[in-house]
Amino acid sequence: MxxxxxxxxxxxxxxxxxxxxxxxxxxxxxxxxxxxxxxxxxxxxxxxxxxxxxxxxxxxxxxxxxxxxxxxxxxxxxxxxxxxxxxxxxxxxxxxxxxxxxxxxxxxxxxxxxxxxxxxxxxxxxxxxxxxxxxxxxxxxQYQIPVLTETETETKTPLTPTYQQTTAQEQSRQTLKQPDSTKISTNLLASKYKTNAQRLLVSLRASGFISTENGRDELTEKSMDIGAELHESSAGHYFLWPADLNLHTMLSN
Structure with missing residues (x-):
């Protein structure tokens, strides 16, 4: 009642x-x-x-x-x-x-x-x-599209970890497993721009490089065209990106 x-x-x-x-x-x-x-x-x-x-x-x-x-x-x-x-x-x-x-x-x-x-x-x-x-x-x-700069200091901690946000040790293991040494993980790409993987993923979704299907992030044709790859591991799936990727150019297109 x-x-x-x-x-x-x-x-x-x-x-x-x-x-x-x-x-x-x-x-x-x-x-x-x-x-x-x-x-x-x-x-x-x-x-x-x-x-x-x-x-x-x-x-x-x-x-x-x-x-x-x-x-x-x-x-x-x-x-x-x-x-x-x-x-x-x-x-x-x-x-x-x-x-x-x-x-x-x-x-x-x-x-x-x-x-x-x-x-x-x-x-x-x-x-x-x-x-x-x-x-x-x-x-x-609503999306948060961050302005990524080489000198930005990132202090924000996301609410919860995702499969992209692993420990430094796991990042190292993923790097060793990479079939192409010119590709880096989302964590490493985010670190290069002084931000975190969670914040970067939000921007990639909003820009059409990642789509979400049934709660799972997937690469789009747009991201595969620039050389991004999806890989499976025992802990789940993760993305690899060209190490020389220019995010400023990529997210502004």
Missing amino acids: AKLLNTSATNFVLENLISKARKHVVLISPYLKLNKRIKKLVEDAILRGVSFHIVYGKQELQEGEKNWLLSSTRIKLFFCDDLHAKCYLNEAYSIISSMNLYEFSQVNNYEMSILLSKKDDTDAYVDSVKEAERLIRMGQE
Whole structure:
């Protein structure tokens, strides 16, 4: 049965919705500024394999907030113009709320929400999922395309490691295995430009050099035309790139 939540109850249930998610979480909020506790719950959920679709509707999203959200491949961020709805859901529960996912709102405002259960409020829950999916389709996916310079100092740490982000020892083993000594891994290419593999991969996806199929990154014809290669290993698959690749020219084309 649907339940009415006040401000404190909304925050409590929202945290549980994220912490108990098994597969996916959708967060829809016009204004977006996550507090430290929510960020930690998101990070923990990502480590469990949970994916996030986050929709916001105000351009005032701070650069630091956007960078954090885009630092994990398990978070997809969308901008939806004229968004006013607030909805938070996982595979079992949905919260329809007046509360923005904004630190100030969560602490200072008087809010009211309705909690729906997939088990007990099936029709209403399914309708909320369908509407959330519609807003995601309407939204414009956000990408972070970094400006890569030879002197840039990289201090950003991604939320979670990917198959591209291995230890230095594993990088060395991959280098030894390379059939072509003129090719280097994504990690080594990123290091050459003083950035990290995660940030570079985001840029490569946005520029059309990598596509994502069923959660797996694949090379496109565009990247294979410049000599990129895909290789399989016991730990998964990885990419090799020409060692003399000029990223500045490549990403500007």
